[in-house]
Amino acid sequence: MMMMRGMTRSMRAAGLAMLFFLVACDWPLEVPAQVELVAPADGASMSLLPVVFSWQPGDDVAGYRLQLSANSGYTAVVADTSVSGTSVALAVTTDGTYYWRVRAMSSDSVWGSWSESRKVILRRFTIATTLSLPGYSHDIAIQSGRAYVAAGQAGLAVLDVLNPETPALLGQFMDSLNEAWGVAVRDSCAYLAYGYTELIVVDVRRPDSLRAFGELGYLQPGYGYDVAVSDTLVYVAAGAQFVRTNVADPRFPGLSFQYSYPRNCRGVVVEGSRGFVACEQLGVAGWRLDANPPVQVGSMDTPANARGLALLGDRLFIADGRGGLIVAEASDPAAITALGSLELNGYAQAVAVQDTLAFVACGSGGFAVVNVARPEQPRLAARLATPYAAAVAVDGRYVFGCDRDLGLVVIRME
Template sequence: MRTMTAFLLTQLAGLALAANMPSREITPADPALYGSALAYEKVENTTGCAAMVVGENILYTIGSGALTTYDISTPTAPKELGKLQGLGGVRQLAVQNGIAYVTARDSGLWLVDVKNPAKPKLISRYDTVELATGIDVAGDVAFVGLRVYGVELIDVSNPAKPEHLCVFKTREAQSVKYHDQKMYIGDWNSGEITIADVSNPRKPKLLSVAQLDGYGDGIDLRGNLCFAATGHHAKSGTEDERFGRGHGVEIFDISDATNPRKIAGVKFPQLYNRYRDFWTPRATAKHLFVADTHNGVFVLDISTPSSPRFIGHLRLPLAKALYDYKKTTQLPDSVMGIAVGNGVLYVAGSQTGLYVVRMPGIAVPLPPLSSAPPKITPAPPLSPDPNFICYRPDGQVRGALIEGDLAWVACGRAGLHLLKLREDGMDLQRVWPLGEVFGVAAHGDMLAVAEGGAGLALYHREEGPELRLLGRLKPPSPGSLIQRVWIPGDGRFAVYSTAGSRLDFVDISDPKAPMQVMKHNQTGLLYSDLLCHRALNGRHVGMNWHSGGLAWYDLGGDKPVVAKQLVERLASHLDGVAAVPGEDRMLYVIHGAYVLLPALAEGPSNTWTRYRLPDNQRMNGIPTIDGNTLALSERASKRVTVIDISDITAPKLVAGRQYQFEGNPDTVAFWRGRLLIPCGYQGLLMERRGGK
């Protein structure tokens, strides 16, 4: 592809530069190739829209942090009925039996009662393992696409309290569709359709993987046909030929799910915008509608599925401050979703709102797919783990802070738990039901707790033990959740993340009145534990920005400042940084190895010495160092690896201490040489054996 460093620098320049550049509009789609341009009508007083589902005379939409319902008894004239706001960065939507299931990325999965469409009511929020993206529902099972984590299967038989079933790992699950005991997954970067048997939703089984000629996303099914929309870059041809040419739709015969067979495919115009990466197909008996972000919508005749034929297309109006990757070409608003109504197509513009396209005789919706849902069997009894002692609360264990023989444990919806650690077990001392707890940090007698939608709470620890609330900072926007908190310096500043695109710095010198004093975004999202837990030289803190390079923050002044930045594609959110004990150096996991950096280290990164395992075995994960032991937590791959760094320039694996889990391990802690692993829905795990 293009050189990523140059691309990232372009992104960092931002849209402010675009305003000073000569700009042109995107080239119109050729009617001779893509069919005639379709007329559309804007639904008045609508704003950014993301996804839609058509029900019986009801249109359900999400966008701008809200779920909105419309009366479509007159299909060409939707009339707003009701709205539920505060849902955060909504992405996809499914509706079943009067309940709307809304994925909202870092805000997880929302369940909303829409039995009375005029008054949608929130039922619950489920804490998904990672960014909730794709969604489908069948009976008592919800299927949520979690990108590189795969698909999370959730028991929604009790909508007020959904329960985790499992995570099925795929390359990068963006969207998912269920039919006839199988789920069909659009895998993003890898450009694949993954098909799995989910007749036992606690243990899905891989059936097949089919390659696409573009990044994967949306899936639709009709009979024995699977329609897969693709985007970004093609997977075939030379590098120059691939760039921006992954947009299109492919049709597969899935009569044998173990051997899907491609029967047709068409391409859309070349396009690339990094931040618009969702593509959606919707099939009817004879026609296929495909949403392709800034390219708009394409309509194809699929009367003969092996020979699809373009019959029309549309592009939305130009959107404010939307440009191509070069920042020179102004783009139309991005189509995020489509839904087929009675004689109309509903189109979702990410900035500009809801549109109606009149298509009598062409937009003819099919009834929902009919097949038996998967049956949830009772969970098998837990077998003792020969390597770990398990503490399993009623929530997702996301983090653990160790102080002496005590562990402060962030247990998701189960609140904050205090455990006493002993050689052969973990004893519960106290539970604080704080709603939801995502992370915990401490300085002296003060405890900082990331409480999701309740914000960042600061407590004074007292005898008992008791917690006395000192102050609280609300999340930065409705629906966002404060999910990680660090106190890496002298205790004056805390840092938090909502798993979004920015890092927030808070002055907590007066804990009764915490005050945001800086926010920073480099490039990429804060999917995981990417900030160094300890400041080097007492003031400099390193940060791995997902695919966006390294940032150094100086906490030594009156306010935090960005001290230095290196904008390169160094590491993803799956790798991280850790301070080397007793030294003012930071270990940084990149490209299957690690480097050792002093405070404010500069690039380019190709000048850094990389330290590797023997035989070039790859190292990946979020690091924690305990003396001469390095633990790497690979949360998406459900793996923890222990490495001997007694000679830090010659790391080597520790025999018998490479572990694979059912849950998703977050940043490891140590207690007396043993691993203490917050392992998601598997609980808190304490290693039975320790180091030397």
């Protein structure tokens, strides 16, 4: 009491305020313990989506935050999600190496420290094997367990790919004066877009003794780059020409239609009455093939150089050089309409499609796998590095690519 009497009124007021503050304050809030990760294990390789991340539950925890990053410094975060449970499933879009971590939040909204960081590898597409081939490969077709490769100056190479991971060269056909650029196969015949000869028909019934038994050089010389077959008709993208040939008797191909373009015709795809020609700087031309003669009814310009084409139902897929991959609506060749596109590393020059995946040969950019389930928003699913990817085909679980340095490249879909 003597001490209180000796204090000034202001000192007493300050002391009471401090007392009330100490009484009102709670003890410091508890910080959640560091989360213990469960799965995937550090360095695990995954091939199925979605990837499920899980961890041990903590005490008095209201929720968790998971980060997934493309680098170990977490400066390239691809997923940052909060959940109340102890697991989360993420549909990671692109193959590669990722890092993940988790932290807990208490019921008082206090965040704990991050867990350890773990690495996880998403690998749905793997180069299973390669096989060196003669020449520079430009195109590839698959039929009944065999691969047919247009191998440039080395001509046509036929390979056994019945077991795709152990391919074997069966035979070779070569015209030393020309260069094989495109190949299509029907029954026992391989049709080659063969440079200045433009079209050569090769009997492939005996791969160990391949022989040409039909060819066509046109009245106005062109240069055969790509070829497509429909029933008894063969269509050739031949430089400054688009050509149709009747091969009812493949020993005697007969020219039935010829159209001149001011630019290079580099790719062709046909289905029923529809035809599409990739014309580099001129983009893509749409044709009605049931007209007599066939007639170009539409076109679509592209940002770069249209080189390769694939058709799946009403969707046209365009390998557009530096423009990457373009997906277009093409139910009517008179009204080709771009739906979406995706820039890709390298130079997109060939494309093949199966279900919701497009496979693109991108020159020095290797092979790209693109998810096209939503055509207006194509997404990169994987990139496989090779020296110079030139062509691609797909058959079931395997993708068969041509690389000018490696030869045949077999990619396995896990």
